Amino acid sequence: MAFQCQRDCYMKEFVTTVVSCCPAELKHEVNGKKETLKGFNVKLQDTILFPEGGGQPDDHGLIADVPVIRVTRQGPEAIHFVASPLAVGQEVQVKVNWERRFDHMQQHSGQHLLTALADTMFGFKTTSWDLGRQRSVIELDTPCMKPAQLQGLEEAVNEKIRAHVPVTVQLLSIDDPAVRSRGLPEDHAGPIRIIDIEGIDANMCCGTHVSNLSHLQVIKLLGIEKGKKNKTNLIFLAGNRVLKYAEKSYSTERAMVSILKTGPDEHVEAVDKLQKSVKLLQKTNLSLLRDMAVLIAKNFENNPQKGNFFSLHKKEGDNEFMNIIANEINTEETLVFLTVGEDKGPGLFLLAGPSRSVAEMGPWVLKMLKGKGAGKNGRFQGKANSLAQRAEVEVFLQQAPWSIEI
Template structure:
């Protein structure tokens, strides 16, 4: 079964009905301690709230006025965890947290684009990815990526975004020959229903359950921040897409202005200014240590030369 959120990822509200509402618990961590929140798992006739899967976190939103704290998939059903019960059989208005949803759409579609081009351009296969709260990471099956390759990849990725390429969703039966031609890391054991394909026209076709933009132009821009050493001779590629790039630029500019005020230099001289400060601090620490040694020697000599000294010496500062 494909949920409404998968058929139309841009839908923000949906009127549906409650199929069931059963007591349940949600495991969570509060202040470093694991706790279980008591509540209810709600099944709806259909939903616009995406259940976690395919490397994409779940949606947040409302069922009526009741906040949905977690959405998970159970076979062909989506379970919506809520803290208070919802009446079975009633019609409800479901609303999605659109800012969170669209962010996930941008990051996930961005990952598909980067993954496809990294493979085509350099033969680097994606082995996993993580959609983080602030940045996302793609694990590539290579032990290194050259700076020139990273820049070339970023340039081509953004060229595709500017080319206004359509992103289409196809639903195929599991025995359709076309399924064999798409990129995939396999289906979950409890998969049920048609196979969902995300097709970036002329770029990539990939099996995926997540929510995506309908056109690459909706990604706005992608910034490849850099790479980190991964596990088992792999490389983690860190990226931002869409609104995250704008927020990153805003935060970076704010930090830059603060440093200008603190260091009394322009942005281009910040690194040099900090290096000078570090050298000054090291010199001061060295001088301070030398002075402390001199004080210790003088204090010991004064004690030794004091005719009225006792058998014990105590010094506190």
């Protein structure tokens, strides 16, 4: 069957009846984590909430003020997953999240238009597409797309938008000669929908679409990326997404002006200069750290009361810094424990000294610092998840029975 959302894509509210409501579970991703939600699968006599399909995500909305978490299609029926039960036979008002719906309509109709003109103008066939949350992508069966082709395609689609070309829906029987049944899902039921962009394209599609290309407002091609199997991914925005993209870009531009103290046209040059300055400073800093490491080690070696244990923690530094210190100290006679990083946060550590002592104490140090590492030939080093117990490690190394044998 064709749902009400497919018969009238612009309907925002609809009154219908609950046909069934059964307990169900839904595997759902929340903030990047997969969860299993318990709720109810609801079937309605008809619906204005589109079930996912044809590359288009499902609608969000309400049934009698109960939020609809997911809408899927099973044969001729739409299944609405909700958290609270609804009474069978109850007359309910269904509301669609219009901002989400209209966005999907704009992206989907934009894809149809781009697909048709990419084929007409350059012979590039569309092999798949993805309606993403931030941007949409069309996979074109071509290894490359030249900048002039990209520009020409963008100009052509926006010209069609300005021409107010009508978009209509035809419902055809599955045995109609005009229907290409290839590609239909196995459980398809009811008439075949044909989305007809007047004089441009006519294609089977179950999704929701604008009624006129002017409702797309504008299409912006962001560029291309290398796709799979010698194909090209065309990235685009349509309608309100272009406006949001422009607003976000302008906000970023204003922030950059404030930070860089230059106009937008000079941003690239200013950032380039900053990067070169940072690289020079990093190089200078590394050189100073190396010199400092040598001085730290020599100061210890020249101390007549140095003992046989040396420990140092420094916020700035790296593995090279620690190894330079260890190299400058006679670790055959001295146990060296070095750390770099935040005082109670993650960091790096190095234990150096007589091979037997380091081999025995290294795993204990690793455990106390909650880290990962390994050792050989009198060196044990790695990453510490927490340096909070650094003081305890020092005490352990100084009091350990085998440290006396150094």
